[in-house]
Structures are given as structure tokens and as C-alpha cells.
Amino acid sequence: xxxxxxxPGDRPVIAEMLGHCGAFSPEEIxxxxxxxxxxxxxxxxDGYALFGADQRGHLQGYVCVGxxxxxxxxxxxxxICVHPEAQRRGVARALMxxxxxxxxxxxxxxxxxxxxxxxxxxxxxRFYQAMGYELVGRIHDYFKDGDxxxxxxxxxxxxxxxx
Amino acid sequence: xxxxxxxPGDRPVIAEMLGHCGAFSPEEIxxxxxxxxxxxxxxxxDGYALFGADQRGHLQGYVCVGxxxxxxxxxxxxxICVHPEAQRRGVARALMxxxxxxxxxxxxxxxxxxxxxxxxxxxxxRFYQAMGYELVGRIHDYFKDGDxxxxxxxxxxxxxxxx
Numbered sequence: 001x002x003x004x005x006x007x008p009g010d011r012p013v014i015a016e017m018l019g020h021c022g023a024f025s026p027e028e029i030x031x032x033x034x035x036x037x038x039x040x041x042x043x044x045x046d047g048y049a050l051f052g053a054d055q056r057g058h059l060q061g062y063v064c065v066g067x068x069x070x071x072x073x074x075x076x077x078x079x080i081c082v083h084p085e086a087q088r089r090g091v092a093r094a095l096m097x098x099x100x101x102x103x104x105x106x107x108x109x110x111x112x113x114x115x116x117x118x119x120x121x122x123x124x125x126r127f128y129q130a131m132g133y134e135l136v137g138r139i140h141d142y143f144k145d146g147d148x149x150x151x152x153x154x155x156x157x158x159x160x161x162x163x
Numbered sequence: 164x165x166x167x168x169x170x171p172g173d174r175p176v177i178a179e180m181l182g183h184c185g186a187f188s189p190e191e192i193x194x195x196x197x198x199x200x201x202x203x204x205x206x207x208x209d210g211y212a213l214f215g216a217d218q219r220g221h222l223q224g225y226v227c228v229g230x231x232x233x234x235x236x237x238x239x240x241x242x243i244c245v246h247p248e249a250q251r252r253g254v255a256r257a258l259m260x261x262x263x264x265x266x267x268x269x270x271x272x273x274x275x276x277x278x279x280x281x282x283x284x285x286x287x288x289r290f291y292q293a294m295g296y297e298l299v300g301r302i303h304d305y306f307k308d309g310d311x312x313x314x315x316x317x318x319x320x321x322x323x324x325x326x
Contacts (some may be wrong), residue, residue, distance in 0.1 A: 022206075028233055070191055072307035112302060137300015137314055139275060144235030145322045149301055159308045 001091070003098040005061060006050040008040045013059045014052075017083045023124075024081075032079055035064055048078065051098050053091045060086035063095040065103055065111070071155065073109035096131055100156050109157040112136075117148030128152045164254070166261040168211040169225060171203045176222045179216075180246045185218050186287075187244075194240055198227055211241065216254045223249035226258040228266055228274070236272035236320065259294055263319050272320040275299075280311030291315045 006014070014036055018029045027093070039048030053060040061082035069075045077099060082091045090160055100111060118137060133152035142149030169177070177199055181192045204210030215225040224245035231237045240262060245254045263274060278287055280301060292298070296315035305312030 087263045139299045139316050142237055153302050
């Protein structure tokens with residue numbers, strides 16, 4: 001499995017994957033594709049970085065990460081999605097490790113992620129905790145009533161040089 | 164004092180206010196003006212809403228609020244700034260009350276705000292708590308080393324109808 005940068009031509013496969021993985025609402029898919037279009041079109045340091053897990057030409061999953069504006073070295077793990085037929089094979093773990101290494105190589109000192117607190121999202125939260133993410137906050141009813149926003153953070157680099 | 168929507172022609176006064184209030188770095192001012200440009204140019208329901216406190220034609224402060232994408236009814240208080248010569252006169256309180264009423268009138272059920280945890284920002288945090296905001300999370304070193312991100316939340320409306 002190769003982790004590679006995504007390009008605009010990957011869009012149809014990403015759209016299909018987002019629809020089939022079952023975790024995202026139509027509005028979430030629309031926003032994910034907006035972010036894909038912006039990230040895949042520009043390779044600049046300030047936008048979204050997109051990486052896919054490519055198994056002999058077939059994308060198994062992807063991750064989207066980017067520097068948080070107005071922070072010195074905090075990055076956000078905006079999106080991670082694995083095709084249902086490729087789950088439970090370490091794809092998400094490989095994507096996340098690659099995204100963290102990319103952030104660290106570009107000055108990232110920590111990663112944050114914001115995850116749904118819905119009961120049916122418990123596997124995702126366990127995954128973040130298994131990857132070394134620490135629970136740092138919970139906003140009740142953030143996404144909607146009964147769906148909290150749960151915030152995670154992991155330190156990935158040395159302290160900011162400007163301290 | 165009149166609270167009114169901001170228009171593109173207010174930009175020079177806003178820029179001067181952001182520079183003089185002493186709370187914002189050059190990069191924060193640059194981002195605040197980008198947000199101003201986007202919000203003042205469009206009156207659509209999905210963008211930023213900007214309101215100023217106008218005392219006989221002189222702007223004393225402003226607030227920026229908007230619906231958080233992918234949430235049912237959560238709004239974010241993105242920015243609030245009061246001219247140093249107009250502080251301690253209830254301007255921030257009036258701006259925040261207006262922003263909350265605007266959000267509630269457009270379906271907002273709760274407001275979140277993200278504030279610097281720096282010791283010299285304690286007055287701002289006290290202000291949020293005095294306005295009924297509850298501390299819901301803290302991400303260490305979020306803005307930079309030694310500068311945490313502190314998250315507040317206030318309920319402003321009834322439960323989501325979709326529950």
C-alpha cells in the first residue's frame with residue numbers, strides 16, 4: 001500500500017468512498033468534497049493536505065489535514081475516511097501516521113481533531129485514543145441535540161521555537 | 164448607541180480599531196480583515212454576520228458571528244473588538260447581546276467561542292463567564308506554547324426541532 005498525495009482526478013473515487021462508508025451525512029459529503037477540491041487544486045503550505053492509501057491503483061481511504069490559521073504550530077485532522085471494503089486492515093492507522101509526519105515535517109507541533117460524540121461513533125473515538133490522542137474537551141449538543149463535539153489533541157513535535 | 168450591520172465602507176475604521184485595541188497580532192488583524200471583507204460583502208445566511216456599535220456616526224466596537232458549518236444550530240462568536248477609548252461602557256455587552264439575538268432569530272440554538280488562555284487575557288475570559296458562557300474545554304498550547312485555547316458555550320435557543 002502506497003500513501004500518496006491526492007490529485008483532482010481522484011475526485012470520483014473519493015465521492016464514492018464518502019457515500020459508501022456510511023459515516024457521513026449528505027451535507028458532510030458536500031463539505032468534504034469542497035475541501036477536497038480546494039486541497040487537491042493547490043499544493044501550497046497554508047491549505048489542506050490530502051493523502052490517499054493506494055493499493056495497486058485503487059484508493060482504500062484518504063485523510064485531510066491542515067495548519068490551523070492563527071496558531072503557531074497546531075494542525076487539524078479535518079477528515080479521515082476508509083472504504084468499507086478496506087476497513088480493519090490498518091489503512092486509517094497508516095493514513096493518520098502519514099498525516100502526522102507531514103504536519104511535523106512542516107513545523108506542526110500538535111494535532112487536534114473534533115469528533116462526533118454519538119454512541120454509534122464510539123469506534124472512531126477508540127481509534128483516536130489508541131493512536132495516542134488525549135480527550136481535551138466536550139461541547140454538549142455541538143453538532144446537533146444529542147450529538148456532542150468531542151475534542152482530541154496529540155503532541156507530535158518539539159515546543160514552538162518562539163516560546 | 165445604535166447596533167447596526169457593518170458595510171464595506173466601515174473597513175478603515177475597523178482596521179484602525181483592531182490595531183489600536185492592543186489585543187491582536189498583525190496576523191490576527193489580517194485574518195480579521197479577511198473575515199470582514201467576506202462578511203460585509205455578502206448578507207447571505209451562511210456567511211459571517213457583522214455588527215457595529217455606532218455612537219452618532221462613530222464606531223465604538225464590532226462583533227462577528229456565524230453559523231458553524233456541519234452543525235444543526237451552533238453559531239460561533241468569531242470576533243469581538245471594542246475601541247480602547249470606548250471600553251468599560253457596556254459596548255461589548257451590547258454587541259454580544261445583539262449577536263446572540265441575531266443567531267437565535269436565524270435558528271441558532273447555542274453559541275461557542277474560542278478564547279486565548281494567556282494570563283493577560285483573563286479579563287476577556289471573565290467577560291464571557293459574566294455573560295453566561297460555560298467553560299467546556301481547554302487545549303493546551305493550542306495557539307502557541309504557553310497559549311491555550313479555551314472553549315466556551317452558551318445555550319441561546321430551544322432544542323433542535325430535528326431531535
